[in-house]
Amino acid sequence: MIGIFQTKIRMFIRSPWVFVMMTAMSIGFALIIGGTGAYTAITIPVYSASEGIQNSVIGDILEDSDVYTFEWLSEKEVLNRLSNNKAEAGVALHEDDFQLIVGVETPTSKIIEQTIEGAYAKKAQFEQIVDASDAATVAEREAILDELQVSIESPVFTIESSSFRGTDAFIYDNTFQTLFGFTLFFVIYTIAYNVLPILVEKKEGIWDRVILSPVKKWEMYIANLLYSFLVGYLQIVIIFSVFRYIVGVDFQGRFIETLLLMSVYVFAIVSLSILLTAIVKTVAQFNAILPIVAVSSAMIGGAYWPIEIVESQFLLTLSKVNPITYGMEMLNGAVVYQYPLQELLFPISILFLMGVVFMGVGIHLMERRHI
Amino acid sequence: MLELVDLSKKFKQMYAVKNLNMFIEKGEIVGLLGPNGAGKSTAISMLSSLVEPTEGDVRFNNKSIIKNPAPLRKVIGVVPQEIALYEDLTAEENLQFFGRIYRLKGEALKRKVDEVLEQIGLTDRRKDIVKTFSGGMKRRLNIGVAMLHEPELIIMDEPTVGIDPQSRNYILETVKRLNQEKQMTVLYTSHYMEEVEYLCDRIYIMDKGNMIASGTKDEIKRILSAEKTILIQADFWNDKFINLLNDNPTINRVIITEKEITIIVSKEINIFPMLIKMAEDAKIELNSVDIKTPTLEDVFLHLTGRALRD
Numbered sequence: 001m002i003g004i005f006q007t008k009i010r011m012f013i014r015s016p017w018v019f020v021m022m023t024a025m026s027i028g029f030a031l032i033i034g035g036t037g038a039y040t041a042i043t044i045p046v047y048s049a050s051e052g053i054q055n056s057v058i059g060d061i062l063e064d065s066d067v068y069t070f071e072w073l074s075e076k077e078v079l080n081r082l083s084n085n086k087a088e089a090g091v092a093l094h095e096d097d098f099q100l101i102v103g104v105e106t107p108t109s110k111i112i113e114q115t116i117e118g119a120y121a122k123k124a125q126f127e128q129i130v131d132a133s134d135a136a137t138v139a140e141r142e143a144i145l146d147e148l149q150v151s152i153e154s155p156v157f158t159i160e161s162s163s164f165r166g167t168d169a170f171i172y173d174n175t176f177q178t179l180f181g182f183t184l185f186f187v188i189y190t191i192a193y194n195v196l197p198i199l200v201e202k203k204e205g206i207w208d209r210v211i212l213s214p215v216k217k218w219e220m221y222i223a224n225l226l227y228s229f230l231v232g233y234l235q236i237v238i239i240f241s242v243f244r245y246i247v248g249v250d251f252q253g254r255f256i257e258t259l260l261l262m263s264v265y266v267f268a269i270v271s272l273s274i275l276l277t278a279i280v281k282t283v284a285q286f287n288a289i290l291p292i293v294a295v296s297s298a299m300i301g302g303a304y305w306p307i308e309i310v311e312s313q314f315l316l317t318l319s320k321v322n323p324i325t326y327g328m329e330m331l332n333g334a335v336v337y338q339y340p341l342q343e344l345l346f347p348i349s350i351l352f353l354m355g356v357v358f359m360g361v362g363i364h365l366m367e368r369r370h371i
Numbered sequence: 372m373l374e375l376v377d378l379s380k381k382f383k384q385m386y387a388v389k390n391l392n393m394f395i396e397k398g399e400i401v402g403l404l405g406p407n408g409a410g411k412s413t414a415i416s417m418l419s420s421l422v423e424p425t426e427g428d429v430r431f432n433n434k435s436i437i438k439n440p441a442p443l444r445k446v447i448g449v450v451p452q453e454i455a456l457y458e459d460l461t462a463e464e465n466l467q468f469f470g471r472i473y474r475l476k477g478e479a480l481k482r483k484v485d486e487v488l489e490q491i492g493l494t495d496r497r498k499d500i501v502k503t504f505s506g507g508m509k510r511r512l513n514i515g516v517a518m519l520h521e522p523e524l525i526i527m528d529e530p531t532v533g534i535d536p537q538s539r540n541y542i543l544e545t546v547k548r549l550n551q552e553k554q555m556t557v558l559y560t561s562h563y564m565e566e567v568e569y570l571c572d573r574i575y576i577m578d579k580g581n582m583i584a585s586g587t588k589d590e591i592k593r594i595l596s597a598e599k600t601i602l603i604q605a606d607f608w609n610d611k612f613i614n615l616l617n618d619n620p621t622i623n624r625v626i627i628t629e630k631e632i633t634i635i636v637s638k639e640i641n642i643f644p645m646l647i648k649m650a651e652d653a654k655i656e657l658n659s660v661d662i663k664t665p666t667l668e669d670v671f672l673h674l675t676g677r678a679l680r681d
Contacts, residue, residue: 003468003471007464010460010464011457011460015459204454204456208455209449211421212419212421212447213520214444214473215472
């Protein structure tokens with residue numbers, strides 16, 4: 001068994017091109033598509049109808065908004081943008097109130113309104129605090145405001161709130177979506193092309209030669225599958241490490257957990273590859289069937305786009321027998337939703353079950369057919 | 372040493388091999404001859420315990436190996452028809468790999484690899500990647516791999532297919548040397564009659580899954596002792612001439628190729644005047660008419676009506 005494994009590693013080192021290509025493509029696609037800002041904050045043009053608003057508390061609060069980018073323009077420019085349909089809504093900011101300028105009432109305009117209302121409420125709150133103090137001069141009032149700002153930034157105690165999230169609530173993070181999606185997608189090719197040599201070796205008689213030797217058949221399978229597993233896993237470790245340590249994606253502090261979880265997915269894909277190898281009769285058939293399986297799995301499994309946006313019941317049903325679906329569910333659950341391990345047991349179990357079933361059926365077919 | 376008893380293999384509804392009986396004694400070189408598709412490779416797969424027969428038995432030292440192939444597997448080496456090597460590894464690495472799976476290691480492995488490389492004449496190319504080798508070199512290495520663990524019985528399935536005459540000669544000499552110097556028993560399958568004639572003590576001839584003849588070379592050739600083979604050559608043939616040959620009751624068999632016609636007639640018949648008359652009547656010009664010494668090819672023609680390489 002060790003001899004077979006060593007030989008596989010030696011051949012991998014001598015010809016690592018599929019591995020290098022798939023790793024580079026995973027990283028490249030995740031960087032390019034994840035980095036284009038497919039998800040960017042919506043820009044809202046604003047103008048100050050009263051002097052000093054931009055530099056006031058309101059200006060600061062709007063500046064800090066994660067959801068919208070408020071762009072300060074002149075009144076004319078704001079109106080131009082709206083009339084040219086280059087902005088969904090514009091805002092005129094006054095000293096104590098504001099005016100939302102919209103062409104058509106949309107859900108977004110309501111949220112913009114809430115955001116700005118929040119800023120005014122905050123401003124009013126600050127003013128009430130200052131009024132309640134005994135500051136008389138402008139300098140004193142500013143000193144109190146500064147002190148208030150410092151207190152907000154360094155609170156005496158913090159409150160952590162958590163909430164239950166229903167299945168309908170979905171968080172979309174473009175960086176993780178592309179990183180996880182392309183990693184899970186491209187690793188299928190790496191693993192499958194490392195399982196394929198079993199078919200080639202059977203056809204060329206190498207497999208028969210090993211069968212006639214004292215090596216047991218289970219040792220032959222274990223050596224081949226362990227090798228494919230490790231190569232697939234290595235690819236994932238490299239990709240995630242590049243994003244963690246070079247690109248600077250923090251995996252929300254769950255980098256190691258993410259890597260550990262991936263072992264179940266890799267096992268399922270090794271098994272799927274065994275099944276595909278057992279079904280086909282030639283390398284040409286394998287080359288034809290692999291992209292069909294990989295691409296369609298990625299499409300309905302949520303690797304290219306979030307599965308939450310898929311509405312077809314038929315596709316959603318198909319996604320239930322797709323390892324990528326559970327791979328994405330597991331990774332998003334761990335990193336994006338920050339689920340504890342208990343909540344990830346479902347996708348982990350399904351992937352493990354898929355691995356066992358695919359492997360069992362695949363090896364059975366291979367043995368029965370004697371390719 | 373090894374015996375096949377009424378061995379058959381059925382794939383779906385078709386017999387690839389039917390009721391095969393043969394034996395191999397220690398120290399012999401036995402030839403298994405037959406055209407492509409005769410069932411030789413299937414027979415070899417069953418004989419080497421890779422494929423389970425549908426019916427019959429394979430006995431090694433009087434014990435069935437169908438359910439317990441281990442004793443046979445220990446002592447056989449198989450040279451498959453395909454080049455069963457890792458093309459991305461060097462000759463030496465291939466031998467090391469196959470040596471390791473036979474539990475050879477350390478100094479013993481190194482010594483054995485050196486010895487085999489010497490025997491197959493690839494010592495100078497030991498560090499070269501196999502995919503850069505010629506067909507003949509790959510075939511030699513393919514044989515070398517089967518010799519690593521010093522098998523008592525080596526089974527060679529068409530080991531000279533698709534190689535140049537020089538490499539072919541080298542392989543034949545290697546097989547002969549292994550048999551003479553190491554007393555290795557060899558089962559050699561081929562559809563090249565001359566190879567089997569040169570190498571083998573006893574011969575089995577297969578066609579369409581059946582064993583159609585067996586015995587020593589002389590015994591098999593004696594099948595033709597009552598007949599003679601005549602080879603007729605001309606630039607072209609016409610239907611009239613072929614009809615005349617087919618209709619002649621003294622001619623036992625007519626085999627037509629593009630430029631040759633082979634006929635088999637009884638030994639006492641003087642066919643020459645008749646052939647010349649037939650050629651005149653059919654208005655064709657004969658280039659030559661030769662009586663051939665019977666070969667195994669003629670025996671095959673006699674038995675099946677087809678040439679071995681049809």
